[in-house]
Amino acid sequence: MNRDTIGAVAAYHHRTKHDFDRYARSPGYMDWANQPDPFRRYNGTETLALPFLDADPEADHAALYRSSLQPEPFGLETVAGFLELSVGLSAWKAYGNSRWSLRMNPSSGNLHPTETHLLMPPMPGIEPGVYHYRVIEHALELRAVPEPETWQGIRNHMGGNGFLVGLTTIFWREAWKYGERAFRYCNHDVGHALAALRFSAGLFGWRLFLLGGMSDRDIEILLGLDRTPWHPGEEEHPDLVAFVCATGDPPCARELPETVLERFASAPYFGKPAPLSRRTRRWEIIEETADKTRKPRTETPEMVEVRQPLQRETREEAVLGAAQIIRRRRSATAFDPDATMDQGSFFSMLDRTLPRSTDAPFDVGLGPPAVHLAVFVHRVAGVPPGIYLLVRDEAEGDVLREECDSGFFWHRVRNGFPLFLLRSGDVRVEAIEVSCHQEIAGFSAFSVGMLGRFSEVFRSGPHRYRHLFWETGMIGQVLYLEAEARGYRGTGIGCFFDDPVHAMLGLATDTFQSLYHFTVGAPVEDPRLTTHPPYFHLEENHDSRT
Ligand SMILES: Cc1cc2nc3c(=O)[nH]c(=O)nc-3n(C[C@H](O)[C@H](O)[C@H](O)COP(=O)(O)O)c2cc1C
Known part of the structure; x- marks a missing residue:
């Protein structure tokens, strides 16, 4: 391990501390003209509109943690529901002339640097392929169609059915407001999104495992990040890929074989990301720290052992169902x-x-x-x-x-x-x-x-x-x-x-x-704000077209 690299990452950490008399370096003002779009779109891709849940999964508060639900079959409706309840929209808020959306997963400054991708084997209602989740429309954008054998290779290796979900980060979205400290916030947001995905998976009777042995380079290959024509400064950086499988299935492999990766490496990836801002500003220390903290291939981390029995007194409330808790x-x-x-x-x-x-x-x-x-x-x-x-x-x-x-x-x-x-x-x-x-x-x-x-x-x-x-x-x-x-x-x-x-x-x-x-x-609500349902804008757009 390179001591200089560790020293540089520790130096980033110390340099981005706030103190009474000194805040970490940031723009110091809000450059509204260049505010990044919180919703990524890949222009030129085929789009698959996802259905919304007719009814939320019937699961109580306790099921968030340990689901005993029958696994739902993998298919368009259930995968769409999994996304809706993890990284989908939760509401719109309005004040005066401005309105902004909120999501199931929180984000520092509501800037949402985290993007979600899916790698889908054949399943009812969805053509196999690599997809980007377009949050604002609750839709999938098709980015690649690897050879059909790819999916069989994944299935054989994993020893069961399931699909892969990936997270990536656009640092610029956070750096626009927070400057150098933004690298930290982006990574908090990844943790929030990862937990949100895990909780949502449980409501469909599924589990979620990180493919923890893979390198960031492997993730770039899978998601085509290395073959995407980025606008400078608006790149997506690899965070993680996880396998979603049915609860009760034996523990699956936690990396992908070289032969499978090679198939993704040779696939063309479609779509050109629409620009997020007119102009971006480079924060070199973020780029350097992202570079120095890139993950190489490693041994797969051990699963955490149960070290702590659940407290006898720990009670889950019966008032709200699990999905309601997530939505609220x-x-x-x-x-x-x-x-x-x-x-x-x-x-x-x-x-x-x-x-x-x-x-x-x-x-x-x-x-x-x-x-x-x-x-x-x-x-x-x-x-x-x-x-x-x-x-x-x-x-x-x-x-x-x-x-x-x-x-x-x-x-x-x-x-x-x-x-x-x-x-x-x-x-x-x-x-x-x-x-x-x-x-x-x-x-x-x-x-x-x-x-x-x-x-x-x-x-x-x-x-x-x-x-x-x-x-x-x-x-x-x-x-x-x-x-x-x-x-x-x-x-x-x-x-x-x-x-x-x-x-x-x-x-x-x-x-x-x-x-x-x-x-x-105990919260105090802000009475000046009005709230709209999460996808009311889709109906609004539809009405204005007809
Ligand atoms: C990593 C992180 C840091 C945050 N830091 C602050 C903070 O310092 N002060 C604050 O009032 N809210 C903070 N928030 C809350 C966000 O502003 C909030 O999540 C965002 O506006 C979206 O609203 P929502 O959580 O209601 O969906 C933080 C949230 C996250 C995820």
């Missing part, structure tokens, strides 16, 4: 500072962020858990305010103790649950201050700082820097859904002052770094 997920923009969260919700929510090989979403095979949660408790009934630590992998408990402030209590709050009180007291003001002065971090019931095992993960390669952010995004997605299910609401917080957070915890080295924050509480 939104970010809170304000909280009621006087509201108190009930203790059961607090513990159940945290419990669901623990990695378990039997439960979504941490069963996708990203590798060993490397993120722990510093929990700032503000208003939870029966849980005194203070700073707590949720040790998501108890094997790392000793390192955390060594690294954190030596004066902390480390008092285990409940038997059998890895939550420790570090120091008690009101931390609302501190939480707000270190979260770029955002009130949502302190007016909530609790907020969290996600501590990544920073220097250690580099041992398994610089690409693991991206995976740390994916893991935090996945944790964020769990918190979003859990909050929604229990009548609360969450918000991801990408803007925080990195080293002041470390100072609060006494962290003085690079062993752990705070990578992402999150806050959960």
Whole structure:
């Protein structure tokens, strides 16, 4: 492993920290004339309009994590439903003359740098091929038709039916607003989208495994990213490819054989991406860091072992069905500072962020858990305010103790649950201050700082820097859904002052770094906004054509 590369990635991380007197480099203003289009279109492709779900899958809250549903057959309707409930639109919001769409998956600044692709073997209603998901129209754009033997090769190798889903990132969409820190945000968004795909798969009785041995180069070949005429600066960068198969099928292979890749490599890819902006601005440090964190072929990461039994008290609410929870997920923009969260919700929510090989979403095979949660408790009934630590992998408990402030209590709050009180007291003001002065971090019931095992993960390669952010995004997605299910609401917080957070915890080295924050509480709605259904614009367009 190249020490210079690791040093450069760590340097990117330090350089893009926010602090009280210094924000990471960004444009400093909103260049509205060049705002990137959040919806990619590949011009010149055949388009397949996808049907919308007539009825949502009947699955309760608990089924989000462990689905015992009969697997649905793979076909046009079910694959369309899988996309609708993971990366589809969830609503439009309007204020005055402006209106903007929201999606099932959240995104920093609602800029949505993540694109979704499918590799579809023959199945009812869909011609086999490589497709790009055109979100705004809920449609597939056909990008390639590899030779028919390709699909048989995949099926034989995987040992069963299923299809592949890929994610890619357009850094420019985030960098347009956030500049150098955008690389981090894009990777959080990948984690959110990955968890969203995993949860949605479960509602159809399917599982989802990362093909974790593959390289970024392999993903470029599969998705044709290396044969696409990009507008400079608007390229899609490879993130991941996962296999979706029926629950109950034996665990499948987690990479693709060379012979299959060769077939994709020789296929022509159709379509020219429509430009996203009139002009793009280069952020060299993002390009360099993307380059230095490219994933080579590796051993397939081990699946996470069950390390933590589910808490007996963890209860899923019976009020909302799983699909309703997904559809209602939104970010809170304000909280009621006087509201108190009930203790059961607090513990159940945290419990669901623990990695378990039997439960979504941490069963996708990203590798060993490397993120722990510093929990700032503000208003939870029966849980005194203070700073707590949720040790998501108890094997790392000793390192955390060594690294954190030596004066902390480390008092285990409940038997059998890895939550420790570090120091008690009101931390609302501190939480707000270190979260770029955002009130949502302190007016909530609790907020969290996600501590990544920073220097250690580099041992398994610089690409693991991206995976740390994916893991935090996945944790964020769990918190979003859990909050929604229990009548609360969450918000991801990408803007925080990195080293002041470390100072609060006494962290003085690079062993752990705070990578992402999150806050959960009782939301206060903004009455000025109106809401429209997610695809009402399609009817509007249709009406204006007829
Ligand atoms: C990685 C990430 C970072 C975010 N950071 C912030 C933040 O610092 N402050 C904030 O108010 N919202 C933040 N958000 C919330 C987004 O603004 C929100 O997801 C987006 O506007 C879309 O709205 P929705 O989540 O309701 O779909 C963040 C979301 C994500 C996924």
